[in-house]
Amino acid sequence: MIRFENVGLRYGMGPEILRDITFHIPPKSFQFLSGPSGAGKTTLLRLLFMSLKPTRGLITVFGKDRAGIAQRDLPALRRRIGIVFQDFRLLDHMTTYENVALPLRVRGKEEMSYRGDVIELLKWVGLGERMHVLPPVLSGGEKQRAAIARALIEQPEMLLADEPTGNVDPPLARRLLRLFIELNRSGTAVVIATHDLALMDQVDARRMILANGRLDIHD
Template identity: 55%
Template sequence: MANIVQFENVGLRYGTGAETLSDISFTLVTGAFYFLTGPSGAGKTSLLKLLYLAQRPSRGIIRLFGEDAVMLPRKRLPGFRRRIGVVFQDFRLVPHLSAYDNVALPLRVSGMREDVIDEPVREMLAWVGLEDKAAARPSTLSGGEQQRIAIARAVITRPEILVADEPTGNVDPDMADRLLHLFGTLNRLGTTVVVATHDFHLLNRIPEAQMMRLDRGRIHDPTGSLRFPPRRPEA
């Protein structure tokens, strides 16, 4: 299987303090599903920021899609970022836009014509069970509904990588299962999925998922192998 992400001896330091992440090395393969776990403060969000190019490392090498992402020219960053879908902990919906327009936003940014936007947006709203909330503004939606709109927006472009930071933190257990099913469906269509979570009840919901654990800013690697291929379901 082709490698889609490679970290080599990556470190991240904010300001002049101690490193938040130290000597992070791993490889993710195309089309696999990963859970990123670890206690609060372990550095999960910081690692995800490096993965979706919101933060540059203090040292080390990051390769995405076979290219050096650290040395990538600034003019190429938007094109790279469009290949990565992100579900943020705090949703980051545009408050003055309707649910429909929030989901449609990535398609419009990519230059898709208005006459072909409606069908995929309606399908995506139905996929997350919010087709009846298309006209609603984010402020009128519950936290769980906002999370589902954020997920619909992140996956509508069928990204090559989906990064989700605690995506089930604001929904009930039934909806958490439903969202994981959506991620699993997207993964089976070929998207590499990375879900950061502290909810260990979720970890067995995707049998083929591989586990990555962060502890005190370092990857915990009990197998001695820093390559994370997809885990095969048990017979």
């Protein structure tokens, strides 16, 4: 699905943040991206989501060279990748339902065509009773699940999650992990950036460890 070959990234004339990053994301795979705070995990996710361009190296996304993808073609490719941001990025003036449905509304879809799907997805993540609530009323865990639902509403082929269990208690972290496992079993590739070793120990999955700008992979 995505392949990195000797990818490097620097900002301006500063030192390289990422150096000689080489790996690939197979379809329907599950992997953790780990490393100390400040190692560049979020930056690597942004490269995967194509919101950043590398300074050097080759990134291939769904068979296309990232360097050759026109700006107008990026939205269609990004719709094949769901992303859950660390800060959720929910809109406080919209209900949970409206936040999850937003990507479809932006594309101009009629509500009748997606209402059932949004409601079913909210029930799947345990928010069926909270769909008409505004984000400020939601708990941290509920906001996290709403963000996950929004990332999944367009049925992406790959999901990127940036520290999805960083602000929740251990029982909720396990519940969120089960959601990701179920999603992966349904055919979606999953990449979870986390520093939670206890969480990673619960799944037999590939670990990509980022440290000092380099990536070490443990299958």
